[in-house]
Amino acid sequence: MKSGDAATAALPAPVPLRRRYPWLGGLSRFGGGMVFLALPLFLFGVFVFYPLVKSIYLGFFVSDPFGHGQEFVGFDQYREVLTSPDFRKSLLVTVLFALYTVPTGMILGLVFALLANQRLHGALFFRTVFSSTIAASVAVAAVMWLMLLNPSAGIVNWVLGQFDLPRVNWLTDPQWRQTWDSGPALMAVSLTTIWLNIGFTTLVLLAALQNIPQELYESARVDGASPWSLLRHITLPMLSPALLFVVIVASINAFQSFGQIHILTRGGPLDATNVIVYSIYTDAFINFEYGAAAVRAVALFVLVLAFTLVQFRFLAGKVFYR
Amino acid sequence: MTLRIQYSRVAKVALTYAALMLGAAIVILPIYLAVVNSLLPKEQAISYPPKLFPPHPQLGAYKKAMESVPLARYMFNSFAQSSVITIGQLATSVIAAYAFAFMRFPLRNFLFILFLSTLMVPFEASIIPNFQTVQMMGDVLGGKILSLDSYQALTIPFLATAFGTFLMRQHFMTIPLELRDAAAIDGYGHLRFLWHVVLPLSKPALGTLAVFSYLAAWNQYLWPLLVTNSDTYRTVQIGLAGLASQEIDSINVVMAGTVIALLPMLIVIVIFQRQLVRGLMTGAIKG
Numbered sequence: 001m002k003s004g005d006a007a008t009a010a011l012p013a014p015v016p017l018r019r020r021y022p023w024l025g026g027l028s029r030f031g032g033g034m035v036f037l038a039l040p041l042f043l044f045g046v047f048v049f050y051p052l053v054k055s056i057y058l059g060f061f062v063s064d065p066f067g068h069g070q071e072f073v074g075f076d077q078y079r080e081v082l083t084s085p086d087f088r089k090s091l092l093v094t095v096l097f098a099l100y101t102v103p104t105g106m107i108l109g110l111v112f113a114l115l116a117n118q119r120l121h122g123a124l125f126f127r128t129v130f131s132s133t134i135a136a137s138v139a140v141a142a143v144m145w146l147m148l149l150n151p152s153a154g155i156v157n158w159v160l161g162q163f164d165l166p167r168v169n170w171l172t173d174p175q176w177r178q179t180w181d182s183g184p185a186l187m188a189v190s191l192t193t194i195w196l197n198i199g200f201t202t203l204v205l206l207a208a209l210q211n212i213p214q215e216l217y218e219s220a221r222v223d224g225a226s227p228w229s230l231l232r233h234i235t236l237p238m239l240s241p242a243l244l245f246v247v248i249v250a251s252i253n254a255f256q257s258f259g260q261i262h263i264l265t266r267g268g269p270l271d272a273t274n275v276i277v278y279s280i281y282t283d284a285f286i287n288f289e290y291g292a293a294a295v296r297a298v299a300l301f302v303l304v305l306a307f308t309l310v311q312f313r314f315l316a317g318k319v320f321y322r
Numbered sequence: 323m324t325l326r327i328q329y330s331r332v333a334k335v336a337l338t339y340a341a342l343m344l345g346a347a348i349v350i351l352p353i354y355l356a357v358v359n360s361l362l363p364k365e366q367a368i369s370y371p372p373k374l375f376p377p378h379p380q381l382g383a384y385k386k387a388m389e390s391v392p393l394a395r396y397m398f399n400s401f402a403q404s405s406v407i408t409i410g411q412l413a414t415s416v417i418a419a420y421a422f423a424f425m426r427f428p429l430r431n432f433l434f435i436l437f438l439s440t441l442m443v444p445f446e447a448s449i450i451p452n453f454q455t456v457q458m459m460g461d462v463l464g465g466k467i468l469s470l471d472s473y474q475a476l477t478i479p480f481l482a483t484a485f486g487t488f489l490m491r492q493h494f495m496t497i498p499l500e501l502r503d504a505a506a507i508d509g510y511g512h513l514r515f516l517w518h519v520v521l522p523l524s525k526p527a528l529g530t531l532a533v534f535s536y537l538a539a540w541n542q543y544l545w546p547l548l549v550t551n552s553d554t555y556r557t558v559q560i561g562l563a564g565l566a567s568q569e570i571d572s573i574n575v576v577m578a579g580t581v582i583a584l585l586p587m588l589i590v591i592v593i594f595q596r597q598l599v600r601g602l603m604t605g606a607i608k609g
Contacts, residue, residue: 029427032512036421037433040414040482046455047479048440051448058450112349115342120335128595129346132353135587137541139559143566143580144352147359147573153368155355198349199591207602256446259543263563277446277544284450285548294450301447308442 052301058294070291081295086271086279090296093186094275094303098254100190101197105250106243108194109201114235116202117209127206133199138259145192146171146264172269185265185272192260197253201246208242209235240319248311255304276300353584360384360577367574383578390569392553393582396561403476403546403557404539410477411535412528415486420516422487423494424502434491440484446544452479453548475549476557480539486531493527494520530601533594540587558583 034041059078061070081087116126133141148154149170157167170188216234225233236243258277261267267274267282274282276296284293359367361379387393421427422434445452456479460469468474497520505515521528546557556564562583569575591598 026428029425030429033421033425033427033430033433036417036425036512040418040437040487041433043414043479043482044437044440044484047452048443048448051451051455052443054451054454055448111341112345115338115345118338120338120342124595126342126346127599128592129350131595131598132588132591133349134537135591136353136584137559137587138543139562140580140584141352143562143576144356146566147577148352148355150368150573153370153372153573155351155372158371195349195352203598204602207599210599252444256444258446259541259559259563262543262547263566280446280449281544284453290450290454297447297450300444301442304444304447305442 055294055297055301058291059298061291063288063290077291078295078298081292082299086274087296087299089271090274090276090279091299091303093271093273094255094277097186097190097193097257097273097275098251098307100186101193101254102247102250104190105194105197105201106246108198109205109246110239110243112198112202113205113209114231117206127202131199131203131206133196134203135199136196138196138257139263141192141196142260142263145188145195145260149188149191149264171265183269183272185269189257189260189264189273192264193254193257196260197250201250204242204246205239208239212238244311244315244319247315248308251307251311252304255300255307276303353588356577356580356584359573360581362574364572364574367572367577383572383574384582386572386575387565387569387579387582390575391561391565391579393558393561393565393579395553396556396558397583397586399473399476399555400540400558402473403542404536406473406477407480407539408532408535410481411483411486412532414482415490415531416516416521416524416528418482418487419490419494420512420520422491423497424499424515424520425512437484437487441488449544449548452545456549470549471551471555472549473555476546476555479545483535486535489531490524490527493524497523526601529597533598533601537587 060072060074062073062077063070112130116123116130136144148156151157151167151169151172154170156170160167168184170184173184212235216238217230220230220234255275256277257275258281261273261275261278262281265273267278276299280293280296280300283289283296355372355374358373358376360383361376361381362373363378363380363382366373367383418437422430422437456468456475457470459467460472463469465472468478501519502515505519510518541559542557543559547560550556550560553561562579565579566576569579
């Protein structure tokens with residue numbers, strides 16, 4: 001951007017403003033762009049960027065149980081909350097919850113999509129059934145599973161009974177026969193979540209499957225490829241962008257899950273399902289400790305960021321793009 | 323030889339069908355049992371073994387559910403919230419994506435990255451300041467523009483979306499720039515070009531984004547739980563959770579409420595199944 005060019009200024013005839021001040025063109029184009037971007041930028045500023053900074057800031061203050069009279073404590077609160085056993089527990093529960101739900105959901109969705117993608121009579125019916133859980137909201141799913149997991153009258157325990165297995169108090173047992181750190185409650189919340197997500201996963205993978213050109217299969221079959229190697233060498237590589245998409249969406253969802261926990265277990269029993277988002281909710285809106293809750297919120301932000309970057313780093317290289 | 327191939331083919335088809343049925347049964351079972359239990363009288367709905375059929379279906383639980391909480395109002399609130407968010411997100415995404423795809427201006431790439439960076443901030447991580455903002459705005463403005471317990475609180479924070487902007491930009495990038503140049507020669511300004519040329523070419527992508535936006539808004543739980551505290555603005559998700567704890571001893575009533583909350587979306591999904599798949603194929607996840 002150069003301004004006030006001597007040669008141009010010396011010209012006798014009046015020069016258009018834009019030629020005399022070349023940066024004006026840039027400025028007016030910038031203004032033109034901003035007309036289109038101003039509203040979203042304003043909304044992001046108010047509801048995304050400012051809150052992020054404010055959360056970090058709030059972490060430096062201890063608030064009394066009434067939410068006012070804040071006292072500056074520097075990094076003390078960060079240190080205290082992040083090293084506390086209950087934060088470590090909620091971090092563990094959050095990661096376990098993601099590990100229970102994301103791979104299982106992806107594999108089930110892949111199996112359903114592969115099955116329903118066959119050219120069979122009624123394929124559309126099965127596609128619709130498999131993707132039907134998209135219609136269920138998190139509250140609908142959680143309330144349904146509340147019924148299915150009912151310890152005395154639920155179908156899940158009834159099925160277990162048919163196999164002579166003992167009944168499980170799905171939502172109230174903190175431990176799984178004292179051997180696992182996370183008990184049936186986390187399992188129950190995970191089951192609900194897997195069911196809830198299966199429709200979306202199947203639908204995305206179905207769409208991706210139908211995008212694979214059939215010629216690839218035909219020429220491979222001519223070369224005598226087995227169904228297994230078709231799957232291994234054509235379907236999975238061609239699906240990899242969709243699989244990466246599904247894994248990233250599912251893990252971000254897992255880290256943000258709240259509704260099913262609020263309805264099924266309220267974070268209990270004994271914090272067995274107290275994921276970070278739930279602990280933010282209890283800290284901030286039940287105990288009114290905004291400062292401590294803000295520290296957890298910042299930790300959640302860092303966790304999601306790190307997880308997403310790691311997934312991109314390790315999985316994106318394995319993704320095959322046409 | 324041919325006979326053996328036929329046999330293995332029949333066996334394969336039979337196995338595929340068996341697997342499909344098993345999968346479908348597991349996926350549909352929760353919904354099916356919810357319907358069955360909603361049609362049972364109270365005593366049978368919590369009996370052991372669980373009933374798989376309603377011997378004498380009755381609709382009393384639905385009446386009870388509608389009387390117990392204002393379900394119709396909750397549904398209306400959810401429809402209103404989701405519709406406003408969807409329309410708002412479509413509008414802001416299309417306009418911002420247009421600027422990123424068709425206009426040239428300083429800082430364009432920086433601003434695009436800034437947009438994308440919002441995807442890295444989970445809403446739950448910024449929920450405390452957002453709650454405080456809405457609370458404070460309500461106090462300062464006397465509840466006019468934005469305050470707790472209002473439709474504005476349910477919608478305004480979600481009117482812009484980086485995901486939607488990205489989706490639409492990726493689609494707009496497939497429209498040749500020469501089209502813009504030709505339209506400019508014909509005297510089309512940006513808005514006319516957007517409306518008459520770009521949008522008609524973008525229907526599948528718009529449809530996909532609309533579905534994603536609507537589902538995401540409909541599914542919201544934590545934010546509506548925090549910002550609504552009266553039946554006037556409560557959404558169906560929060561209302562259903564309330565019904566479940568209020569009628570904890572009448573599973574049939576709770577399930578009736580659940581079916582009511584599920585039904586509209588289920589009908590939409592069943593009707594638009596093909597379009598959903600096609601929309602996803604043509605846009606969403608091409609990398």
